[in-house]
Amino acid sequence: MDDLQRVMQRHQYTAKASTAFLYSICVSIAMNFFWQPGNIYASGMNGFAQLLSTLSGRFFSFTLSIPILLFLLNLPLFILAWRQISHRFTIFTFIAVSFASVMMKLIPITQVTFDPIICAIFGGVVNGFGTGLALKNGISTGGLDIISLVLQKRTGKSVGTINITCNLFIIIAAGFVFGWPYAFYSALGIFVNGKVMDMVYTRQQKMQVMIVTDKPRKVIDNIQERMRRGITIVHDAEGAYHHDEKTILFTVISRYEMHNLQVAMRASDPKAFVSISDSVKILGHFYEPSM
Template sequence: MFNDLEKMRKRHSNLSKLSMAFFYAIAVSIALNFFWQPGKIYSSGVTGAAQVIASLSEKIHIPLTTPILYFALNIPLFILAWFKIGHHFTAFTFLAVLFSTLMMHLMPGVHITNDPIVCAIFGGLINGMGTGMALKNNISTGGLDIIGIIIRKKTGRSMGSINIFFNLIIILAAGFVFGWVHALYSAMGIFINGRVIDMVYTSHQRLQVMIITNQPKKVINEIQHSMRRGITIVHDAEGAFKHEEKTILFTVISRYEMHDLSDAMSKSDPYAFVSITESFKIMGHFYEPKVE
């Protein structure tokens, strides 16, 4: 019975990841063919690098398209992900990149506007949403996502900020080759793309939680049952209003676990005082679910 349930869970997880891979493929294709290409906006990461190389190849009359270059530039990153992250993760990353390559090539461009500001904003929004949803389902869209995940494990920095840092190179390349006006609009689009990724993909954002309760055992048991988080206990605290004995609990969670924490508190002590603040940096061990 347990094995059957586990098989069903894995099948559901794989179908969810496959659907997110296809969702990203549609998102990046719309961003590229509807907005970036008409507005001469350069995207972030490997997609942007592929655009720059494709534009350069046009000048020297070599027929290299953005979709083909996008796939080719991802090949060495597949190898890196295979050894550094995981085989299952790499397989779905490959599918996401393959779907994206096909959709970029097959989806016809629709002329909406040539306004570079509008193209930068909507291209960044759509691609950021697709990338964030893919990462949220533990699959990568290739390119800088793979590098970003590896660096995030080492440094704890957010995916969006890593994305923006590496894309400075693309902005500079676009500026030198195609003009600084389009480089400026591309920078705006990349910034929007990075911020949307951080809004959607929240599991890397750390929050410090302080709980003041007179039911510490119930709260600790419920949190540790529903969330794999360590808790620090401060005994003998006193409330100033009624001079009641309290216990203070400290823990750190990801923003993605906010709903789980809320459920745990409502079940264990709905009258507890809970304060949640964003943590700038975490030093020491912080458990992260393994990316598979």
């Protein structure tokens, strides 16, 4: 059993490292193919690194490297993640940021298009996908992702929404440095980035589940075997067609757990009626697995 656990853990670590490498390719393509050539500021620490690099080139005789700035700016946030999130999360965040810094240096800046709107949208899509995929697999890309996750735990707001809010400073900076049209382009890119992140990072999206079943004990056991979720039981319900006795179960899951729910229902009661709806806001405790 211990050998099996070690193999599974090794597989998880390999998957996380592979995801970190995939993210580094996505952010490097977004930065060097779209954002930098289009004078579009990215979100978070990527955008802040761009800003410092631009200002150093304008006011000094040298231009600071964006990849190096990205790594240095993340150093204090590694400490925050180590204390507030988890040690394993921080280690893989460090790997992701290191990969990103190296890949940004290796992949050359390439002018794909001269249209700043295309640069803003496609840069946001590519980076949002890579960032959301990293978060979904339990690692962070550093920067505002760490701040957003800490705030998301305390406020319940989505990671994408917090990310957009924190990036107002980047948008204003883009207006002063490149002109106000580019501030709007940067805002468009940051908005697209945040929305794609929310689409991919499904762990934070809550869904309310109502199950009508005549096998409540079996359904509850199967769900709780696969997910750590509380379930409310309503006894003595009656079906209107056959007037047979039913039990109604209520629970809240994340969209990330949808597959586990489907497996549990197939194993326990394939004929149960299951209604699933998006849950806008949760009051009270909702268990979030540690990263």
